[in-house]
Amino acid sequence: MDHVSLACCLLAFLLYYNTLDADFVYDDRRAILTNPDLLPSTPWTRLLEDDFWGTPLTDSGSHGSYRPLCVLTFRLNYLLGGFQPWGYHLVNVLLHCLATALLVKVARHILPRSRSSMGPAVVGLLFATHPIHTEAVAGVVGRADLAACNFYLLSFLTYIAHIKYRDSLCCLSNTSTQLCGDEHVETNGDNKIKQFHGSKYHRFVVNLQKNVTNCNWPRKFGRVTVHSETVVTAVRKNKVSPEESFDEFCCWKRMGKQWGCLVVSVLLALAAMLSKETGVTVLGVSILFDFLTTTSTHKRQWRSAVLLSSAAVVLLLLRLQVRTPQFSTADNPTARAPHLLTRLLTFVYLPVFNFGLLLYPNSLSFDWGMDAIPRITSLRDPRNCVSILFYLTLGLITRHCVKKLYDKQTSSTVKPKGRRENASALVIASDAKTWICSCPVCHQSLSELHSASCRTSNNNNSTSMYSTCVCIRVPSRALPKNRRRRKPQGNSVAILLGLAFLALPFLPATNLLFYVGFVVAERVLYLPSAGLCLLLGLGIAKLWDNRKYRCCVVVGLVMLSVCFTVKTVLRNRDWVNEEALYRSAIPINPPKAYGNLGSVLSTQGRVAEAEQAFRRALLHRPNMADVHYNLGVLLQGKHQLDEAIQSYQRAIHFRPSLALAYVNLGTALIAAGRCQEAVSVLRQGSRLDGTGLRDRREHESARVSALLQLGGLYSDQGRLQRALAAYREAAHSLPKHYPPQSVFNLLGETLARLQQDEEAERWYQAALNAQPDHVPAHITYGKLLAKNVSRVAEAEQWFRRAQRLAPEDASVYHHYGEFLASRARHKEAATMYEKAAELRPRDYELAVAAATAMRQAGRQHDAERWYRQAVSLKPQDARGHTNLGAILHLNGKYTEAAASYREALRLQPGDITTLTNLHKLHSVMT
Known part of the structure; x- marks a missing residue:
């Protein structure tokens, strides 16, 4: 890594160092904290079967984002550090540093040679500091974009290496034909042989002939033959040394590198696509680079293009096997707009808006959904003028660059040379530098002969001009102009490639090919921003070449870098925790920001602030079911049951499939004494269809919870048979991810109350088999065994096991105390009750139970103390x-x-x- 790349990497690391202590925020929770694919209990093969969020791809509610390589890195993070956020953030920062270094290397291949010193440095500086990258780097979910970008750039660089190896063989083949095939020797005989041996071209042609013919190129790459009988005779007269096979190895080695680089490039493109879907577009950028940087095409180039195109088609077909999901209106409201004109005008404008964020990343938000960007509903909207101007400018720039390249290629076309001109070309070629491998004996680099140290140490004193370990590298000036390869020298090539890097990775997110689940997503711009940085690097480097503008360039570049740096550091602070992130988005997307902020404040116990945030969110957008539901939970916690019931009902009205709202509404109705309504609501919630829902696991869990609530209501009413039926239905419909032990334990309790002890014991054992450390099952099983006098000792063992499993659980000591009291062991029972009351000092019933146990144990003064505690509580x-x-x-x-x-x-x-x-x-x- 050179000093420019190293400096840019260091700058990138320092800028994002303040994200290492950040929490999991926003989408990180669902992608990491609740993603079952990260857990060791989940088979590794599930990574290939589930989407990015851990939902099976075959599920109707799957998001459809297939990124197994990214999820694999999350799982490795979990294996190394669990759910500690800093490890996840560190990997993201390192990936950003690597992408910066790779982009600097890409810039050296794309930018003209005249700007190869200044241009890449500017590109690396801008990419390292651009504020649009904060979401991708500071948010752990952005790793998909980071990994895809790294694989993208690696694939592109590997294809450039393929071009180099391919065209070096191609050029050598063409040069051999040009130098030898066109230089016909008309006269046969010894005089001509002597004349040729005495010529200064002899050594060059002989070595060239050996290396061409030894590699069997006529079969693999088209026929390459030296037509001069003089040259052929000279080669045949030379004795073939054992080292001659080394030349063939070197040629095949270069051929292997050529095809190896092509295969690796395709594999890296596959890795980019498996990190994020946009990664497959690197194949299109690579093909474009190949044709733009060549003055004329040949069949090897077309062969590479066809292979790369075929690989792209195969990868796209494989990716399209994943079904396209259905997104909600809030995620992408334009996609659900009823009028075609509205959809067309808005989707045409969105790329312009994204480009504006790249140019001026001042207003940033974690979410641009809902109405953050108003839809364009009329042709009179002034934003249409911006769209027209943008696409017109883009088209004119592209047309100008293509025309300039075409004119340059046309003007560089030359007529075939005659014999005299070919002879002059041969004279130039005689000064070619020698190259191929090190000596097979001394492993030192060679010129035309063995090195002096080799001859001395190995008694290799031969100075034969036919040394077989010397290969010829023909400089480009010896090649025919219509076959010459070159690095991109002109600005037009760099501009077109910069536009390709900018546009192609962004194309899948435009909503023009298919609908996506967002309007604008800043992390999606991570890879396209590389194209903008290349264009800016080209422009700044061009200005730098003009000495009178250098002062302005330095001042402008410093100011831009400082602004980007300050904005990035400040924006990183917004991603430190969810409260800061949601507060930062209030000016841009107030309903979404206030709704999420209320949830965060509620979990922190800041109830008044949370309620205010929820109500503000509903003022901006009254139809948000999630906000109504969360407000209902908050009001229910404040025992404002009537208002909570209204909030749950509104949530169900705006989203009838929200199963959690049915569960909580049923609970609130039970608390309000409206049990008959609660039964109806809970039964309705337990029968909801979850087809097409985004979070299928949460929905299925809520359905089971509704049945458990219903069973609990029946049980409290003494309707045990109905309670048993509800619990059996819950056990029958258990999803794989739901913990079954709680359902099995409730079944056992109900059966025990119905005096069906044998079946109850089987369910208790099933609960313990499902989770051996399930404390409630230990307690209820112990109570069941205590009913049988012959199994009292066994029952006590289950209570003791529960005590060991949960030494800080008050209910364990309470139930153990009940067991001891039933056996008339009052002193031990008093100790258990006292421990339970101490663990839960605000529990009135436990205080009364402890006082009663003390009185029965004869500890009157302790009983007085606990009765006083009970009176103070109520x-x-x-x-x-x-x-x-x-x-x-x-x-x-x-x-x-x-x-x-x-x-x-x-x-x-x-x-x-x-x-x-x-x-x-x-x-x-x-």
Whole structure:
């Protein structure tokens, strides 16, 4: 890596260093945190069968994005560091650095030689600092674009290597024919042989003939024959040394490199496509480069183009086997516009808008959906003028460059040379530099003869002019002009290739070929921005060549770099966490930003701010079902049941397939005492069809939850048979990803209440087999076994196992205490109850249970302490005051006991138990 590439890589790393401590944000959660393909329990083969988000490609709700190589890198990240975000961000930053270095190398091949020093440096600088890259680098999901870009550039560079090896063989073949095939020697005889041996061309032609004929090129590349009998006779008179086979090896080695580079280029294009679909367009860019950088074509070039085109067609056909998904209106509202004119004008304008973001990346957003970009509904919209101007300018530039190339190629065409001119060309060729391999003995580079050190150390004193380990490299000036290869020298070639890098990778995202699930996505511009950087690098380097503009160029470039750098660093901060990201998008896409911000604030416990954000989102866009649902969850948590029910109903109205809304609506109706309505809602939610939904796993889980809620409602009502039927239906419809142990455990509990102990035990065992550390199953199984006197010891073992599995779970100690109390082991039971109450100090029922256990164990003072705790938790509960008065009565604190009894009677006048206890207390006191 040269110093320019290294400097650009270092700059790129420093700019994105502040993303290493960022969290998972936005799409990262679904692609990583909830993606089952990252987990070790998922077979590796699932990566080839699922889409980018972990949904099977055969599922109707699949996103259709097939990027197994990108998901593979996520899985490797998980194996190395779990769900620690910094490792994922580090890989993204390193990929951006590598892409910057590769683009600098690409720029050296594309930009004219006169700008080869300044141009690549500018390209690398702009690509490293461009703010449009922040979403791709700072967001972990952007790795698809980063990986595709790297494979894209590697494929392009490998194809350039293929061209070099291919055309070096082609040029050598053509030169041999030109130098030897056209120089006919009309006279045979010894005099002519002597004259030729004495000529200064002899050594060049003999070595050239050996290397051409030894490689069997007439069979592989077309017939290459030296027609001069003089040359053939001279070669035959020379003794063939054993090292002559080394020449053939060198030629075949170059042929192997030629085809190897072509195969590797196609494989890298495949890797780019498996990272992101746009990667396959590199094959088109490579073909364009091949034809633009050649003054005239030949059959080897056409053969490469045909092979590359065939590979592109095959890859596209394979990719098109994946079904195209259906996206929601919010994702791409223009695609659902009813009028063709609206769709056409808007989609024509969107590439112009994207190009504007590349030129002026000031206003950036994590999402450009909904109405962030108003649709063009009329021909009178002024944005149509911008579209016309953009495409007209693009067409004129392309036409000018193509015309200039055509004129240059036409003017460079020359007539075939005669014998005299060919002879002069041969004289020039006699000064050719020698090249091919190192000596097979000393492995040192050779000139026309063995090196001096080789001759000395190996007694190789031969200075024969027919040394077989010397090959000829013919300089380009010795080639016929109509067969000469060249690197791109003109600005026209560089401009056309820059436009190709800009347009071809972006073409699949234009909505012109097929609809995509977004309007504008900044990370999609990562690869097309390379084309813009190439064009800017060409323009700045051209200005640099004019000395009077150099000062302006330096000032302008420094200002542009500083602006890009500052914007990138500041934009990186927006991607540190979700709150900052969503707040940054409020000016551009307020409904989406406020809706997502409300969810983040709600999870942080900032309920008032979250409610305000949800309501603001609905002011901008009232039909967002997700926001209505999230607002309902928040209101239900605040016990505002009526408002929560209304929010859930609105969510269902705007999206009837939102199964979670049915589940929560049913829960809210149960809490409000509207059980009959809850039954209807939960039954409806359990029967929803999930065809075509984006998140099928969440939908199926919600359907099961609806059945469990329904079963729980029936169970609380004592309708155990209906509860059992609901639980059986849930068990029958369990999706693969849903944890079955909870369903099996509920089935066991219901069967146990129905006295069907044998079947209940089977379900408990099934729950434990599904998850051996499932604590609720340990407890319920222990309670079932405790009903059988002969299995009491076994039951206690299950309680102890639950205690070991969940030493901080209050319910474990509570149920274990119940078991011990039922066995009249009151002292041990009191210890368990006390531990449960300590683990959950705000639980009123546990405090009462602990106090009761203390009283039964004879620990009266401890019982008093826990009764006082219960009264402090529910001061308006008459039962608590009665219990406190009773324990105070037993402890001899009569005055306090009387006060507690009176408070209980105030809260519940006429309570017989309290009146009886108070009467006994008065008897004792008198």
